[in-house]
Amino acid sequence: MAESPLYATLNVFVQHLNQQQAQLRNSESMTSKEQQNLTAMSQAVEYLRSAMTLLRDPAPPEAETRDATPLEDGRYKGGNGELSIELRMDIGGLGIISADVFRIHASGETWVASLRTTPGVRALLSEGSWDIIGEDQRGTPTTGRLSLSLQLVEPLTLTGRLRLDQPLEGLPGQKDIGFTAIWISKALRSLGIEIEQEQDVADLPTYNFNGKPVTVESAFAEAGLEISAVGQHSTISHPPNPKGWGTTELHALMHDNVLEALVRELHALMQDSAQASVTRAAWENHLLLPVTE
Secondary structure, eight states: OOOOHHHHHHHHHHHHHHHHHHHHHHSSOOOHHHHHHHHHHHHHHHHHHHHHHHHHSOOOHHHHHHHHSOOOSEEEEEEOSSEEEEEEEETTTTOEEEEEEEEEETTEEEEEEEEEEOTTSOOOGGGOEEEEEEEETTOOEEEEEEEEEEEETTTTEEEEEEEESSOBTTBOBSSEEEEEEEEEESSSEEEEEEEEEETTOOOOOOEEETTEEEOHHHHHHHTTEEEEEOSOOEEEOOOSSTTTTOHHHHHHHHHTTOHHHHHHHHHHHHHHHOSSOSSSOSSEEEEEEOOOO
16 A cells, blocks of 8 residues: 555654654753653654554544444434334443333324333443343333444434334334434433412522522433423412312321322312323423412
């Protein structure tokens, strides 16, 4: 392989630096400044030789792309037209990869199953594929294998292949399920919050902690949860129970064996007031702000 002009130029620099180092080493005594120069030249020679090696024996383009832009931790969103997949990579933290799988319908998405890398085994990005465990809403377990690779750098996009050992809630077993996903956030989870606020109840306060304002949203964000609003912030009327929803009343009701009826009443109230579903499986919180004593 013929040497490129750049390779020849770098070689000239290396020879010149080697000569300068030889002169310094042959001197009877070196000042601290000369010693620093000698160290700097030695490092420069190492860097130049590394560059010359790459010019002489370049790595394959695919390997260069993979090494220069590894898959980034965070949340990825994608699918394959039939399934929607939210993938979470926490390689640099807990060493876990997890995902939620949803089936796509004309009216939206329904949760099918969740999966993660094997507990107790730290996932390494260099492996490229990992053993996983999965579970559906009935608690039916399965195992399998998840493979991920970089597809595009901008936007950061990966291709994945999921293979389950047994069928799971309509997902096939012993068959590859391919998908693509795009990096969307550093936050590993997105949490939807809808607030139903009883009449005469003050808004959620902002607290000061170590000189920093803290809200419900910022507290979740500190825990790695990205907050989004679902439904609308609604105002509801006072409860039919004249005692309200105070903890004292709840405790007494629990001993009177009627707490279950109260919970049903609260659930019905949330169903009537909430715009976001309270029956669908989702990472959403419905907060009821009642009058308390």
